[in-house]
Amino acid sequence: xxxxxxxxxxxxxxxxxxxxHTAGAAVIAFMAHKMIAPPLKKVDFTLYGxxxxxxxxxxxxxxxxGGIMGFGADxxxxxxxxxxxxxRGLAYSFTPRDSGDDTHPNTVDIRMENAGGQVMTVRxxxxxxGKVRISRINGVSVDFTGDYSTVIVVQQDKPGVVAHITKVLxxxxxxxAFMRLFREVKGRTAYTIVExxxxxxxxxxxxxxxxxxxxDVMIIEL
Amino acid sequence: xDFHSGRELLExxxxxxxxxxxxxxxxxxxxxxxxxxxxxxxxxxVLDIMRSAATxxxxxxxxxxxxxxxxxxxxxxxxxxxxxxxxxxxxxxxxTYAVAVLEVNAxxxxxxxxxxAGSAGVVPGLLLALQDxxxxxxxxxxxxxxxxxxxxxLAMRNATVSGAVGGCxxxxxxxxxxxxxxxxxxxxGTPEQCxxxxxxxxxxMLGLVCDPVGGxxxxxxxxxxxxGAANALLAAEFCLSGISQLIPFDEMLDTMYAVGRRMPLELxxxxxxxxxxxxxxxxxxxxxx
Numbered sequence: 397x398x399x400x401x402x403x404x405x406x407x408x409x410x411x412x413x414x415x416x417h418t419a420g421a422a423v424i425a426f427m428a429h430k431m432i433a434p435p436l437k438k439v440d441f442t443l444y445g446x447x448x449x450x451x452x453x454x455x456x457x458x459x460x461x462g463g464i465m466g467f468g469a470d471x472x473x474x475x476x477x478x479x480x481x482x483x484r485g486l487a488y489s490f491t492p493r494d495s496g497d498d499t500h501p502n503t504v505d506i507r508m509e510n511a512g513g514q515v516m517t518v519r520x521x522x523x524x525x526g527k528v529r530i531s532r533i534n535g536v537s538v539d540f541t542g543d544y545s546t547v548i549v550v551q552q553d554k555p556g557v558v559a560h561i562t563k564v565l566x567x568x569x570x571x572x573a574f575m576r577l578f579r580e581v582k583g584r585t586a587y588t589i590v591e592x593x594x595x596x597x598x599x600x601x602x603x604x605x606x607x608x609x610x611x612d613v614m615i616i617e618l
Numbered sequence: 619x620d621f622h623s624g625r626e627l628l629e630x631x632x633x634x635x636x637x638x639x640x641x642x643x644x645x646x647x648x649x650x651x652x653x654x655x656x657x658x659x660x661x662x663x664v665l666d667i668m669r670s671a672a673t674x675x676x677x678x679x680x681x682x683x684x685x686x687x688x689x690x691x692x693x694x695x696x697x698x699x700x701x702x703x704x705x706x707x708x709x710x711x712x713x714t715y716a717v718a719v720l721e722v723n724a725x726x727x728x729x730x731x732x733x734x735a736g737s738a739g740v741v742p743g744l745l746l747a748l749q750d751x752x753x754x755x756x757x758x759x760x761x762x763x764x765x766x767x768x769x770x771x772l773a774m775r776n777a778t779v780s781g782a783v784g785g786c787x788x789x790x791x792x793x794x795x796x797x798x799x800x801x802x803x804x805x806x807g808t809p810e811q812c813x814x815x816x817x818x819x820x821x822x823m824l825g826l827v828c829d830p831v832g833g834x835x836x837x838x839x840x841x842x843x844x845x846g847a848a849n850a851l852l853a854a855e856f857c858l859s860g861i862s863q864l865i866p867f868d869e870m871l872d873t874m875y876a877v878g879r880r881m882p883l884e885l886x887x888x889x890x891x892x893x894x895x896x897x898x899x900x901x902x903x904x905x906x907x
Contacts, residue, residue, distance in 0.1 A: 399620075399649045402642055402657075405733050405770035405796075406664050406741070406763055412723030413683065413835040415735045446833075453684040453834045455726045475726040524780055525734070 408526040409470040411462075416502055417447065417454035420522030422474060423618065425463025427530060427542050428506045428518040430616045438487040438509040439464050445501035447522070448492035457490050460504060464488075468618075469526060500531075536587055538578045542618050544591035549604060550612040553579050553586040560607045561588055568597050585611070619648050624772060624813045624867035631809040638799065638809050639764035642771070646764075661760045664730050668742035671722040671729045672715035682724035684834040686902070691718035708751050709851055713844035716743030720840035733770045733779040736835045737793035739843035741766050744797040744850050748804055758804060765803045766796035769816045769867075776868070777875035781828035782887040784878025786842060791823040791874060794846035794853075801854040814863035817870040818853035819846075821863075825877055827885035829892025832903040838893050 401407075410419035429436070441460050443451050451457050455474070461481050462474035473480060481488055495503065502522040509515050519532035529541050533548070540546050551557045558577060565572060573593050579586035601613040619641070621627040630641050646657050676695045681688035694714040697703060703710050716739030723729045723738055732741040745762050748754055754762075770779065773792040778784040795816035802812045823846070831837045857863065865873075884891030893899055 400771050400774050401650055402646045402764060402767035402771065403660060403664070405767045405774060406661075406730055409664065409667055409728065409730050410735065411726050412729050412735050412738075413726065415731050418726070419731075419735070450833045453832060455683055458726065470728055472728055524782070526731070 404525075410526060411455075411459065411470060411472065411474045414454045415526045416522045416524045417450060417456045418459045419469040419526040420502065420524070420528050421447070421456045421504065422459040422463040422467065422469040422471075423526060423528045423542065424504060424518075424520030424522060424530070425460045425506060426466065426468060426618070427528070427616050428508060428516075428520065429464045429466055431518060431533065431548065431614050432508050432510050432514060432516045433512065435511050436464065436486055436508055437511050440489045440491070440507040442491045442493050442505040442507075444493055444495035444499045444503040444505075447502050447504055448495070451490065451492065460490075460506070461488055464506070464508070505532075533587055534585070536578055536580050536585070538587055538589060539576070540589050540591060542616060544573050544593060545595050546616040547590045547592075547596060547600070547604065548614040548616065549588040549590070549610055550614070551586050551588060551607075552609040552611065553581075553583050554609045557586075557607060557609050558588060560610070561590065561604060564600070564603045565590065565592075568600060570594075570596060570600075619645050621645070622775065624871070627768060627772070628809055628813065637761070637765070637803050638768050638812055639761035639803060642764040642768040658760065661763055662756070664763060665756060665760060667728055667730050668719070668732075669746060671719045671727060672739075672742045672746050673718065674727070675718040675721045676714070680721060680725040680727070682721065682834075682836050683726060684724065684832055684836050686831060686834065686836040687724055687840050688721060690840065691715075691721055708747050709848055711747035711750055712743040712847040712851065714743075715746050716740055716843040716847045717840050719743065720836075720843050724834070724836045724840070732766070733774065733792055733796070734781070734789045736781060736830075736839045737789040737843060737846065739840070740790060740793035740846040740850065741797045741800065743843065743847045744801055745804070747847075748801060752805075754804060762800035762804045765812060766800040769796040769799045769813070772867075773871060777871045778878060784875060785826060785881050785886055786828040787820070787823050787826040787874055788878050789828065790839075790842050790846040791820055791826060793843075794823060794850040795819040797847065798850035798853040801850060802857050805854065805858055807854075807858050811857040813867040815850075815853040815857040817863050817865055817867040818856055819849050820867075820870040820874045821865060822849050822853065824874060827881060827892045828887040829885060829894045830887065830889055831894050831899040833889035833894070837899075
């Protein structure tokens with residue numbers, strides 16, 4: 397949403413105690429869990445800045461673990477997420493670390509491993525008021541917030557992929573709010589991130605993935 | 619339909635012959651492209667969560683994550699029942715509900731940030747107290763929430779509601795300004811009086827620092843929520859009695875923001891100053907964050 401809603405003032409509805417250290421942490425992890433196929437087997441959280449110093453008292457650890465299991469920031473199960481993770485056989489760890497000067501004060505690196513052995517890393521920053529930013533995926537710098545419906549296309553950096561994505565979206569009448577391509581090295585893995593005002597049509601992953609240079613498609617809707 | 623200042627809001631209220639709550643509700647429908655029913659339904663959910671957080675700890679106290687608070691709401695509730703309270707009914711109830719919400723928040727329960735988690739007790743505390751004492755319906759209480767939302771929106775847009783940016787005056791100060799404005803509308807005041815009450819609160823809480831013990835949203839946050847409710851009630855009383863407020867809301871908001879930006883870093887949520895560094899707080903906290 398592009399305006400300050402009354403529910404931005406009287407909201408978010410959230411598990412306390414802190415919108416940045418608890419709700420924001422849950423949202424970051426929730427977004428991360430949408431980026432890897434379930435079931436998750438292991439997750440490691442590395443905490444930087446204020447996260448690393450006050451994560452226990454703010455329940456940042458429980459919120460991160462809850463988010464990674466798919467709990468929203470207002471899900472009361474967050475309080476018991478250690479126990480629920482144990483029941484689900486999800487291994488987890490938290491490592492506080494001194495951050496470099498360029499790291500945002502409330503930053504977390506999440507390393508996820510699923511039952512199929514796939515590994516994925518995501519860096520998120522909690523910006524305050526429950527707002528967040530994903531700033532890195534698998535080491536590649538990206539930038540999106542989850543305020544909009546987001547599709548992430550993981551692709552080989554080759555000509556024609558972006559045209560393919562926009563065609564699939566326009567054929568289905570999706571209005572693009574923002575679209576950006578992120579890559580580290582020419583010709584290697586790149587990430588196209590498309591943000592849209594409305595929700596994406598059901599099953600849009602399939603046609604988006606139907607291109608030889610597309611490796612994966614992820615939809616993130618909060 | 620949109621407004622960018624208190625002055626513009628009052629102009630629209632006058633032109634439309636409508637209270638602040640109604641203007642804010644219409645703004646939400648227009649800009650959010652959602653129907654009145656949907657918006658009202660969501661606000662009813664907000665009220666449900668607020669009520670639950672404000673009342674649960676009266677019977678079932680919980681200890682906070684950091685261990686600094688827990689059980690205060692129940693103590694106030696029992697104290698009120700003994701009939702020896704020094705506050706009046708409205709204030710004591712508002713304070714009780716406000717500390718209850720912070721107790722729920724600090725123990726990882728479900729709350730509505732209003733406008734932040736650390737200031738989440740003021741608005742529900744005061745509105746639910748008014749409901750108890752003046753038999754106000756839930757629909758009217760929702761009007762109060764829309765009214766409060768208008769004040770909070772202006773603070774978010776034109777100043778800040780972050781303790782790290784503007785100190786406690788920006789969090790609990792704004793929450794109390796929201797609550798005061800809502801209370802005036804619910805008790806029959808004019809839109810002008812609503813914003814005068816909000817302005818009065820910002821004036822009376824000007825300069826309040828954010829100094830959480832241990833860096834946690836517990837202490838002094840919980841007691842300050844109750845103090846915010848008291849400030850809001852007093853400001854509402856002033857305005858409803860017809861006492862004028864010299865400084866308009868927009869100017870007071872600018873002033874609050876300017877004072878906040880001039881606060882030293884130590885007094886803006888860093889736990890490096892104020893209550894957080896008193897010897898007793900340091901001893902209790904048991905280690906620097």
